[in-house]
Amino acid sequence: MKKSKKMINVFIALLLVTGCTVKAVGDPNRPITINANVVVDIRGLKQTATNIEDMVAQGGAK
């Protein structure tokens, strides 16, 4: 019983890690249009902005 529980837990963990796959089915000759919403990470942008502004300030201070 313990062994089977362990196996089930491993299987669930593998499932979570692997994720899921999406399969598109349709006419292979029809062009596929993908509408993607780009999610922008504001934290990353602010870091980039800070780096650029720091570089401008340091260059301007010389």
Added chain:
Amino acid sequence: MKRDSDVKWMEVPAMKRMSGLMSLFFLAMLMAFPPCFAAQYDFKKMTPEINQALKNRQARYGNLQRLKQAGLIGENNQGYVTNLKSDPLAVSVASAENTDRGVIYRALVQQNTLGPNGMREVQRAFAEVQNEKASAGEFIQTASGDWIQKSS
């Protein structure tokens, strides 16, 4: 004679057990929570146009700071500077500064493929950074559009 395989979990020294548990916990946390790294947005290609814009901004930096301190120019909530008192020098400095900032913002949006809303997000990020970096006495525009003089 006792073999290693005969040693039960509870007979393993406490420290060893603890370090084993910590390793398992750490592994579980890594798998459960994605790494919290901010996305890396940067200039993928440093074009002559970007280079010139940065150099222009560096050369203008001291002048711009003096005009900000004098209350003639303020940082708006779109990531650009605004004339506050129609001073001729401030007008030309602000115009040049905004041109160079626009070059930098467009380059970031294009090179990082930030999509149709990318320019708005870049501007917002730079505006927030400028607000944070503003010195006391300088004018900044809040997200709601109000102009305030930074106190500290």
